Amino acid sequence: MSRVTIKDKTFETSIPEAEILERVKKVAERINKDMADKNPLFIAVLNGSFMFASDLMKHITIPCEISFVKLASYEGTTSTGKIKEVIGLNEDIRGRHVVIVEDIVDTGSTMKRMIETLGTREPASLHISTLLLKPGKLQVPLDIEYVAMEIPNDFIVGYGLDYDQQGRNLRDIYTLVNE
Numbered sequence: 233m234s235r236v237t238i239k240d241k242t243f244e245t246s247i248p249e250a251e252i253l254e255r256v257k258k259v260a261e262r263i264n265k266d267m268a269d270k271n272p273l274f275i276a277v278l279n280g281s282f283m284f285a286s287d288l289m290k291h292i293t294i295p296c297e298i299s300f301v302k303l304a305s306y307e308g309t310t311s312t313g314k315i316k317e318v319i320g321l322n323e324d325i326r327g328r329h330v331v332i333v334e335d336i337v338d339t340g341s342t343m344k345r346m347i348e349t350l351g352t353r354e355p356a357s358l359h360i361s362t363l364l365l366k367p368g369k370l371q372v373p374l375d376i377e378y379v380a381m382e383i384p385n386d387f388i389v390g391y392g393l394d395y396d397q398q399g400r401n402l403r404d405i406y407t408l409v410n411e
């Protein structure tokens with residue numbers, strides 16, 4: 233177990249790289265089976281999913297394409313907080329089998345917004361793959377077909393995920409230590 237300090241907070245290893253890679257490979261194998269002959273278009277959500285997307289794609293063996301989007305968030309526009317917009321999607325997804333590649337689904341509001349936005353562009357099908365899911369925090373009904381790992385409600389960093397933009401470069405996943 234190793235510890236890192238990022239800004240004012242301490243984190244300790246909770247999921248080592250080897251386990252992450254094993255789980256990512258398993259998800260890729262399921263997608264290979266389910267989406268063979270569908271030429272899926274993977275849409276990875278930046279910034280957090282860059283490591284997951286990279287390792288996932290290394291194990292995808294069927295014909296496929298990948299593209300990247302970013303979400304713009306606006307604070308304080310409504311009493312409920314953030315409204316997010318999908319930016320940078322230039323591909324025509326009409327009639328395509330789309331697999332969203334996300335780092336983590338927490339309350340699920342980001343993913344709900346993605347599904348709603350992409351849904352209006354008439355894809356043949358829309359699927360969600362996420363590296364991490366916090367089932368205890370999910371607040372909206374979502375059909376998440378491809379989950380590499382389920383985790384408790386704690387805040388984590390590493391393997392693409394950040395705390396205040398730091399820690400994305402860590403190879404393992406670390407959990408916040410409550411002191």
Ligand code: IMP
Nearest residue numbers: 336337338339340341342387388393394
């Ligand atoms: P949601 O909209 O509540 O599902 O939140 C999703 C977004 O919040 C993710 O895409 C992450 O960017 C961020 N997030 C949620 N939980 C964590 C965490 O434990 N560590 C780092 N980022 C997180």
Ligand code: MG
Nearest residue numbers: 277280335336
């Ligand atoms: Mg994210």
